[in-house]
Amino acid sequence: MSAATTLNWTAAPRGDAAVRYESREATREVPWVKWTILGISLTFFAVFLLLPLVAVFVEALRKGWETYWSALIHEDALWAIKLTLTAAAISVPLNLVFGVCAAWAIAKFEFRGKHLLITLIDLPFSVSPVIAGLIYVLIFGAQGWLGPWLAEHDIRIIFAVPGIVLATVFVTFPFVARELIPLMQAQGREEEEAAIVLGANGWQTFWYVTLPNIKWGLLYGVILCNARAMGEFGAVSVVSGHIRGQTNTLPLHVEILYNEYQFAAAFAVASLLALLALVTLAVKTWVEHRASGGSQSREAHQDAAS
Amino acid sequence: MSASRTFRVLPGFHLTLGYTLAYLSLIVLLPLAAVFLKSASLSAAEFWHVISAPRVVATYRLSFGVSLAAAAINAVFGLMLAWSLVRYSFPGKRFVDALIDLPFALPTAVAGIALTALYAKNGWIGQYLEPQGIQVAFKPLGVLVALVFIGLPFVVRTVQPVLEDLDTELEEAAASLGAQRWQIFRHVILPVLLPALLTGFALAFARAVGEYGSVIFIAGNIPMVSEITPLMIITKLEQYDYAGATAIAVVMLVLSFLLLLLINGLQAWTAKRTGRDR
Numbered sequence: 001m002s003a004a005t006t007l008n009w010t011a012a013p014r015g016d017a018a019v020r021y022e023s024r025e026a027t028r029e030v031p032w033v034k035w036t037i038l039g040i041s042l043t044f045f046a047v048f049l050l051l052p053l054v055a056v057f058v059e060a061l062r063k064g065w066e067t068y069w070s071a072l073i074h075e076d077a078l079w080a081i082k083l084t085l086t087a088a089a090i091s092v093p094l095n096l097v098f099g100v101c102a103a104w105a106i107a108k109f110e111f112r113g114k115h116l117l118i119t120l121i122d123l124p125f126s127v128s129p130v131i132a133g134l135i136y137v138l139i140f141g142a143q144g145w146l147g148p149w150l151a152e153h154d155i156r157i158i159f160a161v162p163g164i165v166l167a168t169v170f171v172t173f174p175f176v177a178r179e180l181i182p183l184m185q186a187q188g189r190e191e192e193e194a195a196i197v198l199g200a201n202g203w204q205t206f207w208y209v210t211l212p213n214i215k216w217g218l219l220y221g222v223i224l225c226n227a228r229a230m231g232e233f234g235a236v237s238v239v240s241g242h243i244r245g246q247t248n249t250l251p252l253h254v255e256i257l258y259n260e261y262q263f264a265a266a267f268a269v270a271s272l273l274a275l276l277a278l279v280t281l282a283v284k285t286w287v288e289h290r291a292s293g294g295s296q297s298r299e300a301h302q303d304a305a306s
Numbered sequence: 307m308s309a310s311r312t313f314r315v316l317p318g319f320h321l322t323l324g325y326t327l328a329y330l331s332l333i334v335l336l337p338l339a340a341v342f343l344k345s346a347s348l349s350a351a352e353f354w355h356v357i358s359a360p361r362v363v364a365t366y367r368l369s370f371g372v373s374l375a376a377a378a379i380n381a382v383f384g385l386m387l388a389w390s391l392v393r394y395s396f397p398g399k400r401f402v403d404a405l406i407d408l409p410f411a412l413p414t415a416v417a418g419i420a421l422t423a424l425y426a427k428n429g430w431i432g433q434y435l436e437p438q439g440i441q442v443a444f445k446p447l448g449v450l451v452a453l454v455f456i457g458l459p460f461v462v463r464t465v466q467p468v469l470e471d472l473d474t475e476l477e478e479a480a481a482s483l484g485a486q487r488w489q490i491f492r493h494v495i496l497p498v499l500l501p502a503l504l505t506g507f508a509l510a511f512a513r514a515v516g517e518y519g520s521v522i523f524i525a526g527n528i529p530m531v532s533e534i535t536p537l538m539i540i541t542k543l544e545q546y547d548y549a550g551a552t553a554i555a556v557v558m559l560v561l562s563f564l565l566l567l568l569i570n571g572l573q574a575w576t577a578k579r580t581g582r583d584r
Binding site: 016017018019020021022024025026027028029030033034037038040041042044045047048049050051052053055056059098101102104105106108109111117119120121122123124126127128129130131134135136137138139141143145166169170173189192193196197201202205206224227230231232233234237238250251252254255258263266267270273274276277278280281282284285 | 323330389403407477518
């Protein structure tokens with residue numbers, strides 16, 4: 001297994017697929033058209049994507065490393081980090097289990113209403129994060145349906161950690177499921193059926209047959225889910241109440257510092273989140289490379305043959 | 307397939323489907339239903355009064371208008387970026403390709419303050435635009451910049467795979483029949499890309515309408531000028547006007563559902579188009 005993957009890494013120098021277009025008269029543009037398109041699109045990329053990212057780090061270090069460091073080890077910042085990690089540590093596993101269950105039911109079985117179910121799973125992506133927060137305020141808030149009962153039993157959900165977790169679970173709900181469903185549908189169920197026929201039980205089948213097939217997709221979904229869980233702002237903002245050192249996640253802490261004109265500190269904390277985003281993208285790129293390694297080298301072969 | 311419907315070999319169907327439905331209902335469906343139920347506490351006249359108040363209508367105009375403009379800008383430049391990534395080789399291509407997803411990974415609040423720092427009066431870009439009389443931050447133009455940032459990957463990532471799968475033989479056939487490069491693009495490539503491009507446009511638009519975090523820092527949030535609809539919900543909530551907040555949320559939710567239907571239709575069209583041409 002490892003030998004095969006090493007081979008992929010070395011044997012496929014990732015011969016840029018673009019060469020295939022640029023080497024043929026029929027599929028390439030004249031140079032000035034090519035350079036204009038390339039120039040415009042890369043300028044657009046630099047201004048709209050690269051510059052904001054660079055700005056975060058430059059602004060964060062504007063007042064020097066000392067200010068930067070003291071903003072990060074401030075008590076409120078540390079609390080925000082802890083709360084953010086907690087919210088992600090609860091919501092990601094919940095949505096992971098859900099994603100695997102949903103994908104198993106949808107990909108391995110036929111039933112009516114499957115398309116509707118897939119659409120409903122995607123629903124949280126098309127709902128504004130502000131509404132995601134609002135729905136839980138309507139249910140658990142002081143004026144909400146369960147509000148009086150919760151107050152009686154001294155349970156706080158809104159303006160407290162459970163509300164933050166709920167809102168995070170909502171906005172990250174589809175991530176794992178939507179990665180796994182198409183993947184497991186494409187893989188079919190012959191392998192699992194063979195395992196069952198040979199006497200494996202359901203759990204063994206999942207663990208030894210399904211999981212190795214879906215591990216990259218699973219990892220991919222978890223990474224994206226985690227990034228969103230740690231970075232969610234709108235939904236969490238509605239349910240948190242912005243209580244310093246109690247219900248402030250990292251993104252909310254950034255907002256508070258920024259609104260208090262502590263720009264360097266705000267950007268320092270923001271740079272942590274930007275680093276998280278960069279790590280997410282790096283892992284994502286790596287996973288994609290691993291997952292598509294085989295198919296890419298196949299493409300290269302076809303190319304060489306033609 | 308029909309055999310497995312009558313006799314399922316694989317275990318766990320009832321367990322996994324049951325858990326899926328229960329979890330989906332508990333986390334998503336019931337809470338969303340709460341919005342509609344809560345809005346029913348308003349009479350039709352009250353509901354209409356809330357959602358047609360001039361300040362609220364101004365937010366629709368801004369949110370929808372600017373979201374459409376941002377999605378259109380993304381459709382144009384996203385197509386060019388996808389084209390560059392698929393068709394040309396240039397140094398740093400993998401870096402550019404990976405960073406396209408930055409708006410998905412970067413928390414919106416971080417994007418918001420970064421864009422504000424760039425486009426404020428004394429910001430990196432703002433200081434050059436200001437003397438030209440162009441104000442970006444704290445104006446509707448600032449909202450546009452934030453929404454362009456947020457929506458770009460939707461277009462690139464829906465167009466790029468279709469472009470990669472595009473059969474070059476079609477182009478070669480067209481070229482051998484004497485078509486110019488532009489004619490080939492216009493009549494051979496674009497028709498295949500169109501459904502994907504429209505899907506990307508719709509996805510970017512849907513995301514932009516609901517976007518909150520990246521916008522509020524750069525928008526300035528001036529009533530009647532640069533307030534977005536999601537902010538209106540927050541404002542109502544802060545005034546403990548739950549019914550009012552809910553009424554606006556219903557308007558947005560209905561729009562989201564319509565967009566979702568549209569996007570599903572477009573995706574089916576994309577699949578059909580590309581499947582037929584393959």
